[in-house]
Amino acid sequence: MNAKPVPSELLTPGADGRFGEFGGRFVPETLVPACEELERAFNDAWNDSLFRTELDDLLREYAGRPSILTECHNLGAQLGIRLILKREDLNHTGSHKINSVLGQALLAKRMGKKRIIAETGAGQHGVAAATAAALLGLECKVYMGAVDVERQSLNVFRMKLLGATVEAANSGSRTLKDAVNEAMRDWVASVETSYYCIGSVMGPHPYPFMVRQFQSVIGKEARKQFQEMCGGTDPNVVVACVGGGSNAMGIFSGFVDAKTRLVGVEPAGGAAVGRGTPGVVHGMKSYLMQDEYGQVQEAHSISAGLDYPGVGPEHSYLASVGRAEYPSVNDQEVIEGFKLLARTEGIIPALECAHAVAWIAKEAPNIQGQTVLMNLSGRGDKDVAQMMTILGDELD
């Protein structure tokens, strides 16, 4: 048995920005004052009832919260479990990213910033950032790996339509990791006027903490809704996909103090927790896929949103103390998961979420009769063109 102490509540990192040994603020000196200013501004806003009311109003009237729970009767019966989805895919812009972006964009305005910078993998965070910028009258620049610009062209167009500028990152692996590098370089140069709107529970303190707080609305709602649906009980298992890990932290945050098994599903080609070692990149200490010299390795995943060699530091912490587990699934299993949810429930999941579906299908024999709550963090519309080339002939 694991003898390590298991946290019974969510951590609030102290001044050193740590979750256990993970996290911190490993940024160029130029950005240190900006991170400190942001930390003060966020704490101030988060404790200000006017800010919270403004954010709650936007989440309700603009994003469409609360998102509903949907029980998957067909797939549940097929797998021998009770499967319930938290429908973040039904939010405005089609994913959970809007939760954090609305909070961060409001905060940017409160801090007097006129421009926001964002990085994006699949384009969901970029679209959400462009959306919030349009709504709140902010200039928006989105960095996206050149490979992702190619495979997510629909989202690129969407961002442009919303008035954002999209810049392809052509360095390194030309995916999410390199988009983060470019966004950070922009921020170093524009820190006095720009707000860096990070898309996940990653980066230097206070970002991992702040983004988790903004995403915790998922877990808070889900726990209450689940108890109403299931006679006051908590789920046996909560499952979410993990790239940087914001949707997973959002739903986990509601269940850390419950007797619920927490499962974050990583892509086999980007399994930072599963196969990584502690390292420091993008401002944080966390599990990282790297070589013996500390060079960051390129991730390879069918889903652009999970194509990231690192992971948010709080996940590293939850893994290190044994509170959450991080299995991985391969691309072929993901494709099957994608089809499975579409065919049995009439719901096309984002490829990211198809990872969670794939793990549930694989794990089903071991969890017969249990209740499983899965965070369906995004819808699959953005992936249809890519899947058409993969599955096209097979479906005829």
Place this chain on the structure above:
Amino acid sequence: MKIATHNPGALETRLRESRKLGRKILVPYITGGLAGWIDAIRGAAANGADAIEVGIPFSDPVMDGPIIQMASEKALRDGATPTSILHELRSVDVDVPLIVMCYYNTVFRAGHDRFANSLRESGVVAAIVPDLPLEESAQWAVAADKALIETVMLAAPTAPDERLPRVIDRARGFVYAVGLLGVTGERAELATTAVAMATRLKKITDMPVLVGVGVSNAEQAKQACSVADGVIQGASVVRRLLEEGADSVANYVAEVRAAIDSPVVSKR
């Protein structure tokens, strides 16, 4: 003005001596493992460099602009590793102090003590770790001090006045004044922040103050040296090594040397 209380190491002693003689300090930056890099070090040392900064290439260099990114990627593709670079440095016999620039994951992955000792064994006397700010530097600083590696600290234009003395307190070798808001790379003009930053630092410390990031040619080096004790030249050196080879680096270092040595001529 705060007088430094630590015992100056080899780099700081050398730079203070130069300053005492009225000589401005020139530190070229060269990406380790890039074709011709050893010859470039020798050429720079022979043509007026006071110390040389050797960059250990990293996969994700967030403080670097396109030129040094390109050089890093190229060196990595050619198989450069921290071990191979430090190994090759052992055999470089130049009469100027060697400084290593590396991102923190290179240090963290190797282990603080092990990395500090490996620098020492390679004849390196100082280190610059651009993504390791003061608040995260304690573990490295202990290991570096023990191995007699001087840790250069960066001071940025965004730092409020109360922060600078704390950064300077932890600095060894020299204080690296970040010349502008932005990443490394050549600019048409020297940013006004370069001289402003040097002025702020010179007012409060007797440590050598060198301006780097965005000091792009001999003329700009001379401008920066009107206040600063010296300059670091990065992208302008690396671009020459990439495009023209080591001889071009030697010529360029000689050109910058001549510029910062020449007396200031009034423009009136």
